[in-house]
Amino acid sequence: MAGNPLLEYSEELAVKCELLCKSIKGNANTVFQLRKSSSSVFANITEAQYPQSLPDMLSKFKIARKECAETESWLKLLFKTAVIDESTYKTYRNLCGRIRRLLTASCITIEKKIQK
Numbered sequence: 001m002a003g004n005p006l007l008e009y010s011e012e013l014a015v016k017c018e019l020l021c022k023s024i025k026g027n028a029n030t031v032f033q034l035r036k037s038s039s040s041v042f043a044n045i046t047e048a049q050y051p052q053s054l055p056d057m058l059s060k061f062k063i064a065r066k067e068c069a070e071t072e073s074w075l076k077l078l079f080k081t082a083v084i085d086e087s088t089y090k091t092y093r094n095l096c097g098r099i100r101r102l103l104t105a106s107c108i109t110i111e112k113k114i115q116k
Contacts, residue, residue, distance in 0.1 A: 004049070009099050010042040013096065018038070020034070055114060065103040071092075
């Protein structure tokens, strides 16, 4: 990945979740919440590319991390209720995990820069 992995992974998550939501019949609230949280991950990471300050960037990353955890919870609910299969769940869960780890590392780095 030559560009920004965090931005690229979050876009991938948002696109995949959007396509998944389009394919699910019923479960309107869960689908709405999944669509909302996954697109928020991408939106906040995108906004963080043009921060007003380091604390602003940190805030966007922390929001994205929370939204990523929420996305994972909605995916888990869909899996536990047999709306999506285990393979799909694990693929999306792993992508969420990758994004969260990158966000956590970025937050640590930004917090250190702010403290200096």
